[in-house]
Amino acid sequence: MRTTRSQELVDSIVELIDRRQLRPGDPLPPEPRLMEEFGVARNSVREALRTLQALGIVEIRHGYGTFVGEASMAALSPSLLFRTRARSRDDLRGLSDLLEVRQILETELTRRVVGDGKLLSALGECVDRMVDPATAPAADRRFHELIGEAAGNELALELIRLFWDVYRQTESHVGAPTSQPEGLVAKHQEILEAIAAADPRAIGEAVSRHFDEIRQRIAAG
Known part of the structure; x- marks a missing residue:
């Protein structure tokens, strides 16, 4: 069940990027906003963002925030x-x-x-x-x-x-x-x-x- 909920949150963040038509380099909402939007804890948001970072979909810049990545096939x-x-x-x-x-x-x-x-x-x-x-x-x-x-x-x-x-x-x-x-x-x-x-x-x-x-x-x- 945990795996399913984690994947649902990952999918929801991707949908948010698409819905808001964010482009590579655009900032994502900060963690508190994502927590509020999806009704989840901070750890869940961070886990989802790390998953998306591994896929190249987001880029986490420590001290600056999270941004839409290039999603390269690499x-x-x-x-x-x-x-x-x-x-x-x-x-x-x-x-x-x-x-x-x-x-x-x-x-x-x-x-x-x-x-x-x-x-x-x-x-x-x-x-x-x-x-x-x-x-x-x-x-x-x-x-x-x-x-x-x-x-x-x-x-x-x-x-x-x-x-x-x-x-x-x-x-x-x-x-x-x-x-x-x-x-x-x-x-x-x-x-x-x-x-x-x-x-x-x-x-x-x-x-x-x-x-x-x-x-x-x-x-x-």
Whole structure:
């Protein structure tokens, strides 16, 4: 029952933020006002605010008050990382699930950005930087971020970044990449060409092949 009441208070504070149309950086009512509004004790309010802080929904600034946070997807990283690592000890299914979700997301986003000349140029620059092993990881990440940005979906872009970070931290479960730098370049060049051709089927196949090596490493693990 306590857990249910705690969650109800968390939900009520979120509803208050929405109802009052508060934006990131706006102050929340002080604790006494929240206690009065929801008819709860100070400890209950503080517990709810700590929960919301962990989710990035509020920011507690000691000595100043509580403010609406950015609610970044980065707040989910520890939970997703734990889930992925815990399952990886058994059959690597956690990584496999993560890869599948990422492929579904990136395939759809990539199909939305065809015909964008400025994007093609920026993606081409990323591919060029992948030739150098020293700049390849950052260029690889930026390649996918550019597609997410061009698709115009901020939530999807945050998920791409989240999946990327979590995968990099769990990659040790499947060992080091087996392909050479030219293989990385070729895979991304294929995606680039499929976007330029505005071919949804080719895009799907290119994105799928992009993840083939990781799939093989997971299967071998």
